[in-house]
Amino acid sequence: MKIQVSETDFDSGAEIASLHAGQPKVGAVASFVGLVRDINEGDDVSTLTLEHYPAMTEKSLRDIVDEAMGRWSLLDVTVIHRVGKLQPLDRIVFVGVASGHRGDAFAACEFIMDYLKTRAPFWKKEGTPQGERWVEARATDDEAAERWQQSSKKDPA
């Protein structure tokens, strides 16, 4: 398992490769990359600043990955989240999941992102022509996370 929270960028391809390098039991790697968009709520976005709660951030990500490992048969997981000042086109977050088969990899990757969105202590502030503003949490993110609680462990849909 690799959990990383830092200001520095990451190489998605290298992260994916390291999830299966020398691991012949890995039959599937699913990954997600989150990026900074140049528009939100109809306004141009020029900067995105990510604040976090350093003492809690890595622990909360580790807890989310532990829960995913309890639900699915996973061989390795990498979660990278950037903090600090970013701009459109920048990478924000990487989640990579290695498993024997694609079903577990796909499901766990989506689960980790849904829980990260609603449980990991990060906050986004975006710069727009009207000034800076805090990004509001979305109800759709809560709904996405909740469906994992309603469903059986192996069948989230």
Added chain:
Amino acid sequence: MKVKVLYFARLREKFGVESEVIDLPGDLAQAAAIIDLLRKRGEPWARELALDAGYRMAVNQTLAGLVTPVKDGDEVAIFPPVTGG
């Protein structure tokens, strides 16, 4: 007992404080006791920490609720709903 209270993001800016030490009577309380005490400061505390204001809490770096126990030396964080990812 003394509890360290941290504020993040929009709430840190609204309150104009990053962290403080709060003194509570006794040696065990629920997190709600801290919220009650902060609300009594008036605005913007009362409005931002109202029942329907949607703030979140963590006790010792774990997501918590109003009935979560708090003891001397604990770290309590108060923040808006998270928006990472």
